[in-house]
Amino acid sequence: MPDGSAVLVIDDNMDDREVYRRMLARVPGASYVVFEAENGDEGIALNARKRPDCVLLDYSLPGRDGVGVLEEILKLDPSANVIMLTGQGSETIAVEVMKGGARDYLTKDTLSPETLHRCIQSAIMHGDLAARLEQKQQSLEIFTRAMAHDLKEPLRTIKSFSRLLQASPSLAHDDHDLLGYVLSAADHMEELIVKVSGFSKLKASGDLEVKPVSLSAIVDQVERNLREQISSRGAAIERGPLPEVMGDGTLLVQMLQNIISNAIKYCETEEPRVRISAQGEDALCRIAIADNGPGIARDHRELIFQPFKRLVGRGIEGTGLGLAICRRIAQLHAGAIWCEDAEGGGTTFIVELPLALPETDKAPAGAASPQQAGQRAERIGRVAEVLLVEDSPADVQLLKIKLMKREKVTFNLHVASNGREAMQLLEERSAGGHDPLIDLILLDINMPIMDGFEVLEALSRDEGLSGIPAFILSTSSDEDDMERAKALGAQAYMVKPPTRQQLELALRDVRTLDLQPCGDALILYAEQTRHQTHATI
Numbered sequence: 001m002p003d004g005s006a007v008l009v010i011d012d013n014m015d016d017r018e019v020y021r022r023m024l025a026r027v028p029g030a031s032y033v034v035f036e037a038e039n040g041d042e043g044i045a046l047n048a049r050k051r052p053d054c055v056l057l058d059y060s061l062p063g064r065d066g067v068g069v070l071e072e073i074l075k076l077d078p079s080a081n082v083i084m085l086t087g088q089g090s091e092t093i094a095v096e097v098m099k100g101g102a103r104d105y106l107t108k109d110t111l112s113p114e115t116l117h118r119c120i121q122s123a124i125m126h127g128d129l130a131a132r133l134e135q136k137q138q139s140l141e142i143f144t145r146a147m148a149h150d151l152k153e154p155l156r157t158i159k160s161f162s163r164l165l166q167a168s169p170s171l172a173h174d175d176h177d178l179l180g181y182v183l184s185a186a187d188h189m190e191e192l193i194v195k196v197s198g199f200s201k202l203k204a205s206g207d208l209e210v211k212p213v214s215l216s217a218i219v220d221q222v223e224r225n226l227r228e229q230i231s232s233r234g235a236a237i238e239r240g241p242l243p244e245v246m247g248d249g250t251l252l253v254q255m256l257q258n259i260i261s262n263a264i265k266y267c268e269t270e271e272p273r274v275r276i277s278a279q280g281e282d283a284l285c286r287i288a289i290a291d292n293g294p295g296i297a298r299d300h301r302e303l304i305f306q307p308f309k310r311l312v313g314r315g316i317e318g319t320g321l322g323l324a325i326c327r328r329i330a331q332l333h334a335g336a337i338w339c340e341d342a343e344g345g346g347t348t349f350i351v352e353l354p355l356a357l358p359e360t361d362k363a364p365a366g367a368a369s370p371q372q373a374g375q376r377a378e379r380i381g382r383v384a385e386v387l388l389v390e391d392s393p394a395d396v397q398l399l400k401i402k403l404m405k406r407e408k409v410t411f412n413l414h415v416a417s418n419g420r421e422a423m424q425l426l427e428e429r430s431a432g433g434h435d436p437l438i439d440l441i442l443l444d445i446n447m448p449i450m451d452g453f454e455v456l457e458a459l460s461r462d463e464g465l466s467g468i469p470a471f472i473l474s475t476s477s478d479e480d481d482m483e484r485a486k487a488l489g490a491q492a493y494m495v496k497p498p499t500r501q502q503l504e505l506a507l508r509d510v511r512t513l514d515l516q517p518c519g520d521a522l523i524l525y526a527e528q529t530r531h532q533t534h535a536t537i
């Protein structure tokens with residue numbers, strides 16, 4: 001953190017303000033400039049004037065509560081980094097303030113110079129990152145708008161006048177040909193504009209309309225869109241049974257269209273043949289699009305997914321963006337795309353997407369082959385199912401807001417409000433049926449009916465469930481609790497509220513789970529092998 005960070009303390013209690021000032025003065029290697037305000041109105045005015053790097057805001061201010069002040073500060077300065085200072089054990093308040101836009105909250109009784117310093121640092125860093133991201137998004141938006149609108153206009157003028165000139169009877173034959181070049185360059189540029197702006201939009205938005213879609217209907221649409229190319233090349237498109245997948249229909253058409261159109265475009269034989277098939281693997285669908293084209297050398301199989309990388313010259317039209325867009329679309333669906341050799345020559349593109357319906361045939365736990373068991377989740381992973389066992393609704397909210405929303409860690413969350421409910425859910429899922437098994441348990445200790453330690457004991461007694469990693473989520477870092485949890489089989493001990501960092505650390509020793517970056521988010525993937533199935537659809 002840069003020296004001399006400015007911190008504004010808004011607290012009606014003079015002694016508390018003095019304590020914070022002293023704590024900040026005692027942080028080794030950092031120097032803080034501290035401003036003080038003794039009520040909300042003064043704080044709001046001082047914040048507007050001084051624009052400090054961070055605001056420490058007391059939740060219980062007289063007259064006006066902390067959340068009202070927070071709202072007012074953020075209204076005037078949406079990028080303000082506010083840390084709320086609350087009394088002990090007030091998770092409900094913590095949820096309220098995080099929802100209200102505070103970067104973080106701290107309980108007054110557990111404050112130390114280190115925790116205060118760390119919390120301020122991370123709030124400032126978070127704010128810097130958010131500001132930089134916002135700037136980048138703005139530039140991207142301007143760029144995309146310019147691409148989509150402003151560049152197209154002059155291009156249209158070039159094309160219309162070139163066409164007029166070309167139609168002129170007095171034009172010499174050579175000039176007619178030269179204008180042909182101008183027109184085809186303009187067409188290429190138009191295609192580039194459409195593709196680049198489409199790509200940028202994909203990168204900027206990330207919001208999909210995900211719902212169950214029929215792959216057959218997607219391929220029908222692609223065939224309609226490519227009718228001209230298919231008939232002019234005399235291409236044959238064959239397909240096996242195709243299932244429903246979870247996805248955004250428009251984007252899936254765009255993805256399969258590029259792969260199928262490539263398969264025809266790059267095929268050098270008289271009769272391009274494309275075969276589309278699908279195989280279900282647990283919650284994932286693996287779609288294979290095989291062609292009888294020239295094949296792609298091993299060294300180029302990753303390269304072609306980079307923007308503007310082409311393996312052919314200008315003789316074959318294209319922008320080199322198609323597969324980069326396909327990869328982005330696959331990633332947006334928490335899926336994957338790569339290519340392999342096709343049987344008898346040619347290339348097979350493989351796309352993995354989440355299946356719309358979980359399959360019925362589940363193999364028993366541990367039925368995976370040794371090779372599969374050794375594989376990490378990056379290739380064959382699906383988004384992990386995480387069970388949070390927690391009786392406090394406020395703590396459930398905190399995990400959702402802090403870990404999942406703010407820190408963008410993605411997984412499928414299930415919640416049980418006590419140990420017994422959790423055991424029931426785990427047993428039901430392991431008994432088979434449609435629902436995917438739980439891949440990770442986040443376990444509170446103090447709960448009614450059946451506490452966290454009892455759950456750990458029950459898990460270790462159950463052969464089918466003992467393999468599921470369980471992390472303790474506790475309010476304190478009590479050493480006795482830690483040791484007891486470890487002895488009972490907990491794989492990690494995390495202090496509430498769980499953070500991205502804590503989770504990363506805890507997952508280090510868990511071979512079946514993997515956190516993978518996706519844009520600025522992280523997706524928790526689970527290995528297929530714990531309950532692998534290879535049913536053909």
Ligand code: ATP
Nearest residue numbers: 262263266293304310311312318319320321322323
């Ligand atoms: P466009 O943006 O119009 O799709 P493009 O087809 O050149 O342009 P990509 O779809 O990204 O771009 O493909 C990148 C390159 O990969 C192609 O230029 C081609 O050299 C190679 N390629 C793609 N698919 C195949 C295939 N089925 N067989 C052989 N080469 C392929």
Ligand code: MG
Nearest residue numbers: 258262322323
């Ligand atoms: Mg292409």
